[in-house]
Amino acid sequence: MKKNTKIILSAVITVVVVGIAVVVTHQNKKVKPVVAGAESKQSPAVVDTPEIAALKQQIAADPSNESSQVKLGNDYFQAGRYNESEQEFRNILATDQNSEGALLGLGNVLRYRGRYEESETAFKKAVELDPKNSENYVELGKLYRNWNKWDEAEASLKMAAQLDPKNDLIYSYGLGYLYRDEGKLDLAVQSFQKAVQLNPTNDFNYMGLGDIYRDTKQYDKSEANFKKALEMNPKSESYLGMGYLYMDENKLDLAEQAFNNYLTKIKPKSEVYNGLGYIYLQEKKYDQAIDMFGKSAAINPTLGGYFGQAQVYVAEGDYANAKTSLNQEIAVNPTSQQAKNLLTQISGK
Numbered sequence: 001m002k003k004n005t006k007i008i009l010s011a012v013i014t015v016v017v018v019g020i021a022v023v024v025t026h027q028n029k030k031v032k033p034v035v036a037g038a039e040s041k042q043s044p045a046v047v048d049t050p051e052i053a054a055l056k057q058q059i060a061a062d063p064s065n066e067s068s069q070v071k072l073g074n075d076y077f078q079a080g081r082y083n084e085s086e087q088e089f090r091n092i093l094a095t096d097q098n099s100e101g102a103l104l105g106l107g108n109v110l111r112y113r114g115r116y117e118e119s120e121t122a123f124k125k126a127v128e129l130d131p132k133n134s135e136n137y138v139e140l141g142k143l144y145r146n147w148n149k150w151d152e153a154e155a156s157l158k159m160a161a162q163l164d165p166k167n168d169l170i171y172s173y174g175l176g177y178l179y180r181d182e183g184k185l186d187l188a189v190q191s192f193q194k195a196v197q198l199n200p201t202n203d204f205n206y207m208g209l210g211d212i213y214r215d216t217k218q219y220d221k222s223e224a225n226f227k228k229a230l231e232m233n234p235k236s237e238s239y240l241g242m243g244y245l246y247m248d249e250n251k252l253d254l255a256e257q258a259f260n261n262y263l264t265k266i267k268p269k270s271e272v273y274n275g276l277g278y279i280y281l282q283e284k285k286y287d288q289a290i291d292m293f294g295k296s297a298a299i300n301p302t303l304g305g306y307f308g309q310a311q312v313y314v315a316e317g318d319y320a321n322a323k324t325s326l327n328q329e330i331a332v333n334p335t336s337q338q339a340k341n342l343l344t345q346i347s348g349k
Helices: 050-061 066-078 082-095 100-112 116-129 134-146 150-163 168-182 185-198 203-215 219-232 238-248 252-265 270-282 286-299 305-316 319-332 337-345
Strands: 005-009 013-017 020-024
Touching (some): 050 066, 066 082, 066 100, 082 100, 100 134, 134 150, 134 168, 150 168, 168 185, 168 203, 203 219, 203 238, 219 238, 238 252, 238 270, 252 270, 270 305, 286 305, 305 319, 305 337, 319 337
Antiparallel strands (some): 005 013
């Protein structure tokens, strides 16, 4: 979920993120430099889940078992092991360039990491191989939505709906979130409600309604739908929307808890780290904020992690690192006017 972040600089810095006004004053102190955009500290050695370990054994016993290889790539992705996921899919495609499962998996991990052109190539190849498979159009449509190519996204998702009119996820994950991103909230609500009608047992559809009600500031309805989704599925991605809902309501302890639940129960995600970064910025926990924004940028550098870091550095009065982070943000988001504006405002400092 992408939210616009606006900043206004005067004698103090006012940061507005997902509905919260954060006032940060400059501190008269020495600031310990932190490398902008650096990846987080090295994590301990990754331990395979039992499912991943079993898949590795199956593949070792039968290296030609492509279905196990595809599942391994998908399991790596769900575990947040993105480099291994990408490599697994590329290994499959090296021996079978027409593996539809590997193409979809590769396109998904590339989309998640903001490598949209490479993702498009993979998804288009999947569509060419099986033009009757609605899933291929759904994934291509989701990519175009993330890429802000609204017309292409809608065309792809409507094609998916023609092929599979009873697939509720086309109306929620697909069209519902597309219309939400476009600001067409009435159409978004209709799409999510249709998804619920098609499949009232899918937690994802209620999560979508929770997001829309948050956008329209119907916070009680939003929370009720997020909680319903979590009751149906304790690993629902509703923790993300709930975290931002609580930020809107300035319930930062609950927001932090929701974001950490997402990281613990689901997987690393840039938007989650950004949320935590802005919480810590508001609480003046600057080192933690820098770390969170760095983790966001390490997963997907296009989702504002560098810009978040720049705001922290400005709050600390560390303009050199702020400029470095802003230049990194502009390099990956050349149209980011907010980054350009902030860079201009601190250029003489």
